[in-house]
Structures are given as C-alpha cells and as structure tokens.
Amino acid sequence: MERFSLSDIKVKNRIDIFHYIYNNPCSSKQKIANQLGITLPTVTQHLTALMEDQLVEKSGQLNSTCGRKATSYSIISTARIAIGIELTEHTVHIAAVDLYVVKKAKVKINLKFERTEAYFETLRDHVLAFIEKYHFKNEQILGIGIGIQGLVSQGGRRITYATVIDVEGLSIDIFEKYFSWPCRFIHNTDCAANSELWVNPEINDAIYLSLCMHLGGALILNRQIKEGITGKSGIFEHMTLIPGGRPCYCGRTGCAECYCSASTFLDDQMDLDDFFQQKAQGNSDYQKRWEEFLYYLAILINNLHMVLESTVILGGDIIPYLTDKDLKMLQDKVVEFSAFGDAPTYILPGKCRNDAVAIGAALPFIQEFLQNFIEES
Numbered sequence: 001m002e003r004f005s006l007s008d009i010k011v012k013n014r015i016d017i018f019h020y021i022y023n024n025p026c027s028s029k030q031k032i033a034n035q036l037g038i039t040l041p042t043v044t045q046h047l048t049a050l051m052e053d054q055l056v057e058k059s060g061q062l063n064s065t066c067g068r069k070a071t072s073y074s075i076i077s078t079a080r081i082a083i084g085i086e087l088t089e090h091t092v093h094i095a096a097v098d099l100y101v102v103k104k105a106k107v108k109i110n111l112k113f114e115r116t117e118a119y120f121e122t123l124r125d126h127v128l129a130f131i132e133k134y135h136f137k138n139e140q141i142l143g144i145g146i147g148i149q150g151l152v153s154q155g156g157r158r159i160t161y162a163t164v165i166d167v168e169g170l171s172i173d174i175f176e177k178y179f180s181w182p183c184r185f186i187h188n189t190d191c192a193a194n195s196e197l198w199v200n201p202e203i204n205d206a207i208y209l210s211l212c213m214h215l216g217g218a219l220i221l222n223r224q225i226k227e228g229i230t231g232k233s234g235i236f237e238h239m240t241l242i243p244g245g246r247p248c249y250c251g252r253t254g255c256a257e258c259y260c261s262a263s264t265f266l267d268d269q270m271d272l273d274d275f276f277q278q279k280a281q282g283n284s285d286y287q288k289r290w291e292e293f294l295y296y297l298a299i300l301i302n303n304l305h306m307v308l309e310s311t312v313i314l315g316g317d318i319i320p321y322l323t324d325k326d327l328k329m330l331q332d333k334v335v336e337f338s339a340f341g342d343a344p345t346y347i348l349p350g351k352c353r354n355d356a357v358a359i360g361a362a363l364p365f366i367q368e369f370l371q372n373f374i375e376e377s
C-alpha cells in the first residue's frame with residue numbers, strides 16, 4: 001500500500017485546494033471542504049497561506065440560507081502570466097496571458113527579421129517596453145514562448161529546420177541571455193493548434209490546418225499534438241498535391257503550401273483585409289483566385305480525412321474572412337472528391353480566432369504552472 005507522509009498530504013491538500021478554486025471560482029470554504037473531503041480548519045489554514053502568497057483572494061460574499069453570508073474565494077488570475085511572441089518575417093506579435101489564458105495585453109510591431117545581434121537587441125527592447133507598459137512584475141512572469149515557422153527540437157531549445165525565416169540552427173540562448181525568464185521555441189502551427197485545444201474541450205482527435213500567409217498543419221491525437229520521431233508529423237504543407245506543380249520554398253514542387261496558403265492568392269504587399277474587401281466589391285480575378293484556393297483546399301482536406309477520419313479544424317488568419325457560403329462551397333467540393341460522399345460536417349472553423357500563435361506560445365508555461373503547482377508555503 002502506498003504511504004503518504006504528513007508533509008505529502010499537506011502538499012497534496014494545497015494543490016487540490018488551488019485546483020478546486022481554479023476550476024470553481026467564487027467557492028466558499030465550506031464547499032471546498034465538502035467537495036475535497038478536507039476538514040474546515042485545514043482548508044482555512046491553506047487559504048490563509050495561499051492568500052499570503054497572493055495566489056488566492058476573497059472574491060465576495062455568497063448568499064446563505066442560514067443568515068450569515070459566506071466569503072467566496074477565487075484565484076488571482078494575474079498571479080502569474082506568460083508571454084507569447086509570434087515572430088514572422090516582417091512582424092512581431094507579443095501577447096501576455098493570465099492563469100486562465102485570457103489575453104491581458106498585446107502589441108504588434110513591424111520589425112523585419114534579420115539574424116543579427118541588432119535585431120535581437122531591438123526585439124528585447126520591445127518586449128521589455130511591453131512588460132513595463134502593462135506593469136507586469138518580474139516575479140509574475142513564468143516564461144516567454146516564441147512561436148516561429150520552423151521545426152523545433154524537443155524542449156524548444158533549437159530550431160532544427162526553417163526556410164521561410166533564416167532561423168535554422170538558432171539556439172534559444174540568444175533569447176535567454178537577454179531575459180531572466182525561461183524561454184523556448186515552439187513551432188507556430190503547434191502554438192495555434194494548442195490554443196484551439198485550450199478553447200475547445202470537445203476536440204479529441206483532429207487534423208488542424210493553419211491557413212495563413214503560409215500553410216501549416218498539426219495532427220492531434222487524444223488531445224495531444226503528435227510530433228513524430230523527428231517532429232515532422234502533421235507537416236501537411238509539404239505533401240505533394242500536384243506532381244510537378246508550382247515551386248515551393250522547400251525546394252520541391254507541387255506542395256500543398258503552393259495551393260492552400262494565402263500567399264497563393266494575395267498580390268505582393270497586399271494584406272488579407274485588402275484582398276477580401278476588393279473581392280467583396282466584385283473583383284472577379286480575386287473571386288477566381290479564392291475559388292481556386294478552396295478547390296485545392298478541398299483536395300487536401302479529402303486526402304487528409306482518408307488518413308484520419310476525424311474532425312478537420314480550419315484555423316489561421318484566413319478563417320475570420322471565411323463566410324458560411326465559402327464553407328458550404330468548400331464542403332460541397334470535398335464531397336465531390338470523396339470516394340464515399342460522406343457529409344462533410346467534420347470540417348469546422350476553429351474557435352480561437354485572434355493571436356492564436358502568440359497565445360499558444362505562452363500557453364505551455366501556464367499549463368506547466370497549473371500541473372506542477374507545488375509551491376509549498
């Protein structure tokens with residue numbers, strides 16, 4: 001039989017109480033005690049300690065049937081925050097999320113990526129200015145995640161493969177020498193897929209497609225992103241869609257990236273707002289490009305659904321522009337390609353619409369804090 005020491009039980013009670021309040025904000029002492037099977041004096045003792053540590057606060061008075069109102073307790077959601085950075089060729093998005101992964105602040109900076117000391121110093125200045133502007137304290141910050149278009153080594157210490165941005169071989173040391181918090185790289189599509197998993201508890205197995213300037217993919221099994229032996233599972237963007245087709249940045253031709261990314265229908269220097277505005281105003285060339293994009297996307301979705309019969313989640317910057325009519329058009333095309341003619345109700349737009357990469361880059365720090373909550377008073 002497993003034996004627990006008094007100190008183990010004390011730690012377990014503290015963790016259980018913290019988790020219970022996290023999942024059940026505005027709980028009374030009595031309710032915590034009843035639900036967890038812990039005595040009232042023990043709950044009181046832990047609540048006092050958690051309040052001293054500024055992790056829990058009194059959050060109001062609850063109505064009671066026996067006259068005296070009970071005090072309610074909640075987590076201080078900003079007791080800890082994590083910072084996520086989406087680093088792209090021309091921009092940097094910085095976001096801060098609290099313990100409930102609610103975005104507390106964000107900023108977009110136009111900064112062209114260069115693999116130079118000057119670039120990283122400028123980036124550091126922007127991050128520190130962001131932290132100062134929103135009055136985040138050093139001890140509040142759990143870490144900084146950097147979402148980047150590239151494959152990442154286990155533990156996020158190194159970029160193992162990248163072509164769109166010149167970051168291949170880059171070590172996280174370049175960030176950690178500037179910041180006193182833990183830093184890690186995370187593949188940008190994994191960030192977006194993780195954000196989606198966080199907001200969508202119904203996902204179990206899924207194929208996730210990130211439709212942005214570039215295409216990205218993630219294979220989700222049992223609510224986990226399947227990385228594969230060397231991190232290449234779910235890299236749907238480099239599956240051959242059209243043999244001998246358009247040239248891809250990976251050096252090959254005909255990859256899904258060349259047909260199912262925004263870069264295939266946008267003119268140079270054009271953003272998605274411009275494109276969809278002009279399309280809505282009747283630009284027939286743009287309409288044709290858009291329909292072509294949906295056509296190829298339908299082929300990709302049908303192929304992927306043959307590999308894994310599961311939900312296909314469409315995420316990324318394009319999704320806020322996808323109308324119900326577009327979705328219907330896409331679904332109809334998928335049916336045309338399907339050998340079985342199944343109803344394509346498995347194709348769903350993602351729920352996480354904005355800043356999914358920056359939020360997803362911050363998310364692991366919050367998840368780890370919640371999972372490893374063992375700060376003993």
Ligand SMILES: [Zn+2]
Pocket residue numbers: 237238248249250251252255257
């Ligand atoms: Zn490719």
